[in-house]
Amino acid sequence: MATKHEKIIKHIESLPIGEKISVRLIAKAMDVSEGTAYRAIKDAENHGLVSTIQRVGTIRIEKKRKEAIKNLTFSEVLSVIEGEVLGGEKGLQKTLTKFIIGAMKEEAMVRYISKESLMIVGNREEAQRLALENGAAVLITGGFGTEKEIIDLANGKELPLMTTSYDTFTVAAMINRAMTDQLIKKEIMLTEDIYTKLNQTEYLSVDDTVDDYRKLNEASGHTRFPIVGKSNRLVGIVTAKDVIGKQDKMKIDRVMTRNPYYVKTHMSVASVAHTMIWDGLEVMPVVKDDLTLKGIISRQDVMKAMQSAQRQPQMGDTIADQINRLIKVPEETMESSETMELKFSVTPQMTNNVGTISFGVLSEVVSESAYKALASVHKRNLVVEQMSLHYFKLIQFGAEITIIPKIFDIGRKSARMDIELYSENGLAAKAIVVCQLIQKN
Structure with missing residues (x-):
């Protein structure tokens, strides 16, 4: 039976993208305490289901797949420039591909505007309208507002319309810096990007025997396997060295290594590599917070990932x-x-x-x-x-x-x-x- 926490997460997943979420609304809709609702919303944020944006609030977002090189979203740009949303909130999770500074006449702007770009402009309503009509978001500098017609257009197109008190150059420099930082971040590869999932992982339970280990070793060609107990929780790991000279009928929990090193999916590949090299480990189990087995990560996986990261470009052009x-x-x-x-x-x-x-x-x-x-x-x-x-x-x-x-x-x-x-x-x-x-x- 699903817990209250799991029911709230499923309810959040069912909400439409762009829907505003609050602790009070969730607590009332699911008939739970505000404390339970708060913890569930925080968990949903960690899983990429919702995002909290300054001056906007918490909204339901589309869970994004990790890419080799991540782009900035408009919500991240909004945070960087300390701006405010005037319209088009539903488009805040779209990615920014490039930005244009609107310092030219409207007829000259058209060829520079493209979808998912950002037009940085002052209090020029015609330029703002032109950008929105051609699929670009708009950032108004100098702390200016805009007409209701422009705001309605942004809402209809689901394109963010933002304002900031900074001047154009400062904003451009801040976004450039954020883009560069984002390119550097992609080098920080996480365990969740490369580990072998549970459905492809060979493992044994505490009720298995040394003979079961030998059969699995012969069938898979591997020598190291995680050992799980009740509810599929990690309790140990067994290697070829552990079973040397042991009888076939001996239970695996009598020869396994207890309290093994393990990894969680949010840990960086670099930290995992350090542990593996320092302690001479070939394989490490990957677990959830409650030690439920999720899969394994091998030294070979780590080395391939590190080599791939070295081949990626590390800096943007500011x-x-x-x-x-x-x-x-x-x-x-x-x-x-x-x-x-x-x-x-x-x-x-x-x-x-x-x-x-x-x-x-x-x-x-x-x-x-x-x-x-x-x-x-x-x-x-x-x-x-x-x-x-x-x-x-x-x-x-x-x-x-x-x-x-x-x-x-x-x-x-x-x-x-x-x-x-x-x-x-x-x-x-x-x-x-x-x-x-x-x-x-």
Whole structure:
């Protein structure tokens, strides 16, 4: 007979995707205490049946299959940017494939918009409508709201419509960072990804004999088997070494190793590998929290998984990476800090809502220019400790900036630089940068 906890889990599974869930509603619907309902909802969250989202609440979600490389969902993006949902809550569990910054005219946006993408835009209702109509979610920066018509459209399309108080560059940097972190997370492979399930696992019970072990050993070719007792709970493990010289009729529980090492599905493959190598184990049973046997994991499984993880890409491409690549040192530049000139082209992604370079991007350009100046001329590495940046003239996307870094003070542990940035209209920005120097090994 199913327990109250199991009945609540089944009830949650039967709810439609996007349905809001609360302890009080579950307790009332299932006629249980709020404490029982709370524990069941937490268990459902651990199993990926529900998700709790800030300012939205707990909602029923579709249980996602694990993939080799996981994408961010819009609910995770919402958490990263500390945003608020205006509409389209049912689409929060959809995955984000890419994001676009809406710094251009509507007619130019269409070719960049695709399904499951995210349009980052300010208080431009027409751009918001265009994105939703073409299958993209919308994130409104600057803390702005929007019209009821746009909210209704988001609800009808089941596409998240979110708002955040951060500016466009900050939001783009935060999402880039989250995407990179998500790519790194996929390297952390769990036991549940690779273990052999119970229906494919050979095992013995405490009532079996040494003769049963030998028959199973001959039929399967394996030498190590978990031993289970009542309710299929793990009680031990038996190996070929344990049965040497033992009589066929001897019960297996008299020769098995009791209290064996075991694994749970949420444990990382790396930690399992460490235990196996350290203790010389070839096989470990995989169990539930109550020690019910779920399967086994072998050293061979672990080694294959670790080799596969090494072949996966480990890093995403952030805006800082893009800026670094876009800063060019012309070949004709002489190796002197007095005459060095760097070139940088502004892309649309690096602009704010009015199409000019974001102050945050400009700060990153200055930092990277300081690094390149010292790295190429003085072969020194650095950390920027202070920066005084003055932005005189607006620099629009597509503009080419000439950057002139000048080192006016350098010592053993620090350096000070004057960095000027010129656009087509003359001096556009100027910065004084104080750096801590790091000795390269």
